[in-house]
Amino acid sequence: MTDQRLPVIGVSSYLERAVMGVFDVQAVFLPTAYIEPIQKAGAVIVVLPPQRANDGDADLVLEGLDGLCLAGGYDVDPATYARPPHPQTDAPRRDRDAWEFALIEAAQSRNMPLLGVCRGAQLLNVARGGTLHQHVPDVVGHTGYQGSNGVFVTMPITVVPDTVLSRLHPARREVPVYHHQAIDQVGAGLTICAWGDDGVVQAVEDPALDFCVATQWHPEHDAGSAPLYEGFVAAARLYAARRLSPTTTRRPASPPQTAFRSGES
Numbered sequence: 413m414t415d416q417r418l419p420v421i422g423v424s425s426y427l428e429r430a431v432m433g434v435f436d437v438q439a440v441f442l443p444t445a446y447i448e449p450i451q452k453a454g455a456v457i458v459v460l461p462p463q464r465a466n467d468g469d470a471d472l473v474l475e476g477l478d479g480l481c482l483a484g485g486y487d488v489d490p491a492t493y494a495r496p497p498h499p500q501t502d503a504p505r506r507d508r509d510a511w512e513f514a515l516i517e518a519a520q521s522r523n524m525p526l527l528g529v530c531r532g533a534q535l536l537n538v539a540r541g542g543t544l545h546q547h548v549p550d551v552v553g554h555t556g557y558q559g560s561n562g563v564f565v566t567m568p569i570t571v572v573p574d575t576v577l578s579r580l581h582p583a584r585r586e587v588p589v590y591h592h593q594a595i596d597q598v599g600a601g602l603t604i605c606a607w608g609d610d611g612v613v614q615a616v617e618d619p620a621l622d623f624c625v626a627t628q629w630h631p632e633h634d635a636g637s638a639p640l641y642e643g644f645v646a647a648a649r650l651y652a653a654r655r656l657s658p659t660t661t662r663r664p665a666s667p668p669q670t671a672f673r674s675g676e677s
Contacts, residue, residue: 417652417656418454418455418456419454419455419456419478419479419645419648419649419651419652420455420456420457420458420476420477420478420479420648420652421450421455421456421457421458421477421478421479421480421481421644421645421648422457422458422459422460422473422474422477422479422480422481422515423442423446423447423450423457423458423459423460423480423481423483424460424462424480424481424482424483424508424511424512424515424532425440425441425442425459425460425461425462425483426440426441426442426461426462426483426485426486426505426508427439427440427441427461427462427507427508428441440459440461442459442483443483443632445630445632445633446481446483446484446529446632447459448632449631449632449637449638449641450481450641450644450645452638452641453638453641453642453644453645454642454645454649455478455479455645455648458477460473460511460515462505462507462508462511462512463507463511464511465510465511465513465514469514470511470514470515470517470518471518471521473515473518474515474518474519474522474524477524478524478525478648478649478651478652478655479524479525479526479527479623479644479645479647479648479651480515480516480519480524480525480526480527481526481527481528481529481532481644482512482515482516482526482527482528482529482531482532482533482535482536482626483529483530483531483532484529484530484531484532484630485505485508485530485531486502486503486505486508486531487501487502487504487531487534487546487593488509488531488534488535488538488544488593489504489505489506489509490544490546491504492509492513492538493538493542493543493544494543495543495544495546497546498546498547498550500546500547500592501546501547501593509535512532512535513535513538513539516535516536516539517539520618520621520624523621523622523651524651525622525623525624525644525647525648525651526621526623526624526625526626527623527625527626527640527641527644528625528626528627529626529627529630529631529632530590530591530627530628530629530630532626533595533615533616533626533627533628534593534594534595534628536599536602536616536624536626537595537598537599537602537616537626538599539599540599540600540601540602541599541600542595542596542597542598542599542600542602543595543596543597544593544594544595544596545593545594545595545596546593547592547593548591548592548593548594548612549592551594551612552610552611552612554610555592557589557590557591557592557594557608557612558589558590558591558592559590562590563590564588564589564590564630564633565588565589565590566586566587566588566589567586567587567589567608567609567629568584568585568586568587568608568609569584569585569586569587569606569607569608569609569614569615569629570583570584570606570607570609571583571584571605571606571615572603572604572605572606572607575603575605575617575619576605576617576619576623576625576643577605577606577615577617577625577627577640578605579643580625580639580640580642580643581606581636581637581639581640582636585636587614587627587629587630587631587634587636587637588629588630588633588634589628589629589630590630591628594612594613594628595613595616595628598613598616599616601618601620602616602617602618603616603617603618603619604616605617605625606627606628612628613628614627614628614629615627615628615629622647622650622651623643623644623647623648625640625643625644627640
């Protein structure tokens, strides 16, 4: 490996209807906002569309990557954490859920750097056996976390001292948010590393892994979150050096205490 080689980051994506001229098709979709800050931090991108999640498929995909970013999107299927759906919960996207759960398991089994964003934080928490608040306004009594018509709003967060996130982010500032769900019961092995003023969990991490941080807010829409991406890419660069070195072996991670089990609704 030369010093010029850039780490390769896989970013999860959506399958959505796209209309392009005379064509009306299902297409792989990912807002460029998720890609740009990772590129600016010094990595190259591979987009990972939802696909079959048979044994070994996700592990095969990650074999050539140095980091995994779980992008935002529609709500996680509440059946995966044994809850009935709330009236405000999105229709389930079970193909994406299953694929991204498989990616999480494969990434963490090899101690690959992982960054979760919004839905990505919720998915990581469920993968560890945690649960979600399906409609935050029911819990906090206001709708301040979700603007209208796709417009992001800002809310203050406080970062917990002596965490990975605290080394990459100011202790107190306003961040862009757009969500109506949030972490409830925290999954096994995860620790809360940022809070909203009203007690909403705004970030979690796993201190047992080299880099595993997930934010409920949207750092891709926040120039002040650039150090978070720089830390993620730096971890991916170290992972790549280990992965490609002929004299080292992959450093395994301790398995999560609670494994994801697929649910049916």
